[in-house]
Structures are given as structure tokens and as C-alpha cells.
Amino acid sequence: MNLKKRRLARVGVLAGGVALSVIAATGSASAYTYDGTSPSSTGxxxxxxxxxxxxxxxxxxxxxxxxxxxxxxxxxxxxxxxxxxxxxxxxxxxxxxxxxxxxxxxxxxxxxxxxxxxxxxxxxxxxxxxxxxxxxxxxxxxxxxxxxxxxxxxxx
Known part of the structure; x- marks a missing residue:
């Protein structure tokens, strides 16, 4: 029984690690609508x-x-x-x-x-x-x- 719990825990840790990797890879500097635009030309x-x-x-x-x-x-x-x-x-x-x-x-x-x-x-x-x-x-x-x-x- 303990062996099954350990395996499930390992699967959960691996799945969590994969999810964090995906978030980290896509979590770079976000580009919002006004980013890089001129304050003057946009009003x-x-x-x-x-x-x-x-x-x-x-x-x-x-x-x-x-x-x-x-x-x-x-x-x-x-x-x-x-x-x-x-x-x-x-x-x-x-x-x-x-x-x-x-x-x-x-x-x-x-x-x-x-x-x-x-x-x-x-x-x-x-x-x-x-x-x-x-x-x-x-x-x-x-x-x-x-x-x-x-x-x-x-x-x-």
C-alpha cells in the first residue's frame, strides 16, 4: 500500500514539475498593448x-x-x-x-x-x-x- 502511495506521489511531483517548466518557459516578459509605443502619438x-x-x-x-x-x-x-x-x-x-x-x-x-x-x-x-x-x-x-x-x- 505504501508503495502505491509513493508511486502516485512521484507521478504528482513529475506532473507538477512539467507544469512549472511550461509556465517558466512561457512566462517571459509580457507584451501588453501599449508596450513600446510613443506616449505622444498614442495620446x-x-x-x-x-x-x-x-x-x-x-x-x-x-x-x-x-x-x-x-x-x-x-x-x-x-x-x-x-x-x-x-x-x-x-x-x-x-x-x-x-x-x-x-x-x-x-x-x-x-x-x-x-x-x-x-x-x-x-x-x-x-x-x-x-x-x-x-x-x-x-x-x-x-x-x-x-x-x-x-x-x-x-x-x-
């Missing part, structure tokens, strides 16, 4: 508000602000990086500096998008991630003579 930016922000600063001072933006209508989040100066030469070997960049990351599955501030510009915003019932954070990166600045907002 989501029309009611977008800043729900978290952080100054981009180092010993030389504050160089800009990273913001986590959220649309209540679309339930989406995106990052916006604004520099306090116009982006100078960047992004190639002769410039010697990477262009300032921002990113948005959804916490539950790690889906992320980024944007780069081009030479002569002061701002960029990322594509958006669907965020209803989830949380995301924004991060920014600035590469300047006085060093690199990496800053992240709180999650929302």
Missing part, C-alpha cells in the same frame, strides 16, 4: 504626470532631472530625461562621451525601453510600458568630464 502624454523624479547630480552640480511619467487614462509609464544644458558632442569615439540616456523598466518582468539625447538637444522620452496594477522605474545616465551620473527614480 497617453495628454494626461501624463510626473509621479517620481530625481535630480541628475554629482560634485559638479545638478546636470538635469530624470522623471517617471504616468498616464492614468492609458495606464502607462515612461521616462523623461531633461538636461540643464544642450547636449554637446557625444556618441562617437572622437567625442569621447556617450550621449545622455534614459530608461524605463517594468519591475514584474523587466521589460525596458530607452532613449538618447542627441547632440544639440536637451530632452528625450522613452517608449512606454503598460503599468496597470504593476510598478516601473525610470533611470538616467549622463557621461561628462566630471564623471558619470547614474540616477534612478522610485518605483510607481
Amino acid at each position: 497617453c502624454s495628454s494626461d501624463g504626470t510626473t509621479v517620481a523624479s530625481a535630480p541628475m547630480k554629482n560634485s559638479a552640480g545638478t546636470m538635469g532631472t530624470i522623471e517617471l511619467r504616468y498616464s492614468l487614462t492609458c495606464h502607462t509609464a515612461w521616462a523623461r530625461l531633461t538636461l540643464n544644458y544642450t547636449q554637446f558632442a557625444c556618441g562617437n569615439a572622437s567625442a569621447g562621451y556617450a550621449c545622455a540616456a534614459a530608461g524605463i523598466t517594468r519591475n514584474n518582468d523587466g521589460r525596458s525601453y530607452s532613449c538618447t539625447i542627441s547632440q544639440g538637444q536637451t530632452q528625450c522620452y522613452t517608449p512606454q510600458v503598460y503599468d496597470k496594477g504593476l510598478t516601473s522605474f525610470a533611470d538616467g545616465h549622463i557621461d561628462i568630464v566630471s564623471g558619470q551620473i547614474d540616477t534612478r527614480t522610485a518605483s510607481y
Whole structure:
């Protein structure tokens, strides 16, 4: 009798393991309707508000602000990086500096998008991630003579 129970238990463990493997294999970063779309072209930016922000600063001072933006209508989040100066030469070997960049990351599955501030510009915003019932954070990166600045907002 105990032998039968053990065999049934083993079958249950194996079946459970197979089910978990299937879930794990299909449980990668989900693509929701608004993922990767522009907050501006979808109209989501029309009611977008800043729900978290952080100054981009180092010993030389504050160089800009990273913001986590959220649309209540679309339930989406995106990052916006604004520099306090116009982006100078960047992004190639002769410039010697990477262009300032921002990113948005959804916490539950790690889906992320980024944007780069081009030479002569002061701002960029990322594509958006669907965020209803989830949380995301924004991060920014600035590469300047006085060093690199990496800053992240709180999650929302």
C-alpha cells in the first residue's frame, strides 16, 4: 500500500514539475498593448504626470532631472530625461562621451525601453510600458568630464 502511495506521489511531483517548466518557459516578459509605443502619438502624454523624479547630480552640480511619467487614462509609464544644458558632442569615439540616456523598466518582468539625447538637444522620452496594477522605474545616465551620473527614480 505504501508503495502505491509513493508511486502516485512521484507521478504528482513529475506532473507538477512539467507544469512549472511550461509556465517558466512561457512566462517571459509580457507584451501588453501599449508596450513600446510613443506616449505622444498614442495620446497617453495628454494626461501624463510626473509621479517620481530625481535630480541628475554629482560634485559638479545638478546636470538635469530624470522623471517617471504616468498616464492614468492609458495606464502607462515612461521616462523623461531633461538636461540643464544642450547636449554637446557625444556618441562617437572622437567625442569621447556617450550621449545622455534614459530608461524605463517594468519591475514584474523587466521589460525596458530607452532613449538618447542627441547632440544639440536637451530632452528625450522613452517608449512606454503598460503599468496597470504593476510598478516601473525610470533611470538616467549622463557621461561628462566630471564623471558619470547614474540616477534612478522610485518605483510607481
